[in-house]
Amino acid sequence: MLAQIETARKPLEAYTVTAAHKKDLAGILRLVNGEAEKSGAVLGVTKRQVKTWIRGRKLFGRKNSGLSFVAKTPDGTVIGHQAMHVWPKSGWWEHRAVVTAEAYRSNGVNASITAALMEKVAEKAPDSTIVSLKNSASNGRRILDQLGFTRVDDHSKIPGEIFSIGAGGKWEVFIAAARDVKENLPRVKH
Ligand SMILES: CC(C)(COP(=O)(O)OP(=O)(O)OC[C@H]1O[C@@H](n2cnc3c(N)ncnc32)[C@H](O)[C@@H]1OP(=O)(O)O)[C@@H](O)C(=O)NCCC(=O)NCCS
Numbered sequence: 160m161l162a163q164i165e166t167a168r169k170p171l172e173a174y175t176v177t178a179a180h181k182k183d184l185a186g187i188l189r190l191v192n193g194e195a196e197k198s199g200a201v202l203g204v205t206k207r208q209v210k211t212w213i214r215g216r217k218l219f220g221r222k223n224s225g226l227s228f229v230a231k232t233p234d235g236t237v238i239g240h241q242a243m244h245v246w247p248k249s250g251w252w253e254h255r256a257v258v259t260a261e262a263y264r265s266n267g268v269n270a271s272i273t274a275a276l277m278e279k280v281a282e283k284a285p286d287s288t289i290v291s292l293k294n295s296a297s298n299g300r301r302i303l304d305q306l307g308f309t310r311v312d313d314h315s316k317i318p319g320e321i322f323s324i325g326a327g328g329k330w331e332v333f334i335a336a337a338r339d340v341k342e343n344l345p346r347v348k349h
Pocket residue numbers: 194198200201257258259260263264265266267268269270271292293294296297298299300301302
């Protein structure tokens with residue numbers, strides 16, 4: 160019965176996008192690691208990693224911290240997640256753990272979280288670079304195009320630390336200046 164409910168397409172009437180809190184941790188781990196196991200489109204995340212991103216709300220921009228945003232239904236179910244990881248040496252912000260629960264896709268959840276998260280980074284760290292890695296299983300490239308991300312084929316131009324978590328040659332790399340992303344945000348806002 161539960162499996163039927165989880166695979167059925169769900170109409171999405173209301174959801175909120177907010178910075179994640181500790182109470183969202185289990186939902187985030189389930190969503191992101193479920194997708195990592197199923198499709199490999201994203202890398203899995205540890206509890207420790209997500210906690211660091213959640214704490215990043217208060218330590219904005221500190222190296223090795225980050226941000227974690229969720230979309231939730233009124234009953235508190237996490238149906239979407241995205242993070243930004245601040246790499247310690249370069250200070251680049253990596254857009255990570257981008258997942259919308261399968262049953263809720265194509266409702267604009269991804270666009271809403273991306274807009275909220277990128278707006279935050281662009282406002283507070285306009286001089287920074289944002290990077291996003293995608294592989295052949297990853298979706299959601301169009302929104303990156305709309306935000307002005309461009310593909311970098313020469314990976315030697317990318318700080319090596321970004322590949323230290325298991326993202327190797329099969330990943331394509333897209334980057335954008337936070338300042339440019341901010342200008343393009345109105346194109347993706349609903
Ligand atoms: C990529 C992913 C996060 C997109 O999530 P999503 O919430 O379905 O994304 P959105 O609804 O914002 O946009 C998806 C499409 O729906 C369309 N859409 C947006 N709002 C819509 C609405 N209200 N009604 C119908 N369609 C809508 C968008 O135009 C978009 O089409 P496009 O890809 O051609 O631009 C989701 O497919 C996913 O989790 N995939 C697996 C993991 C993955 O690939 N992650 C990215 C790795 S980097």
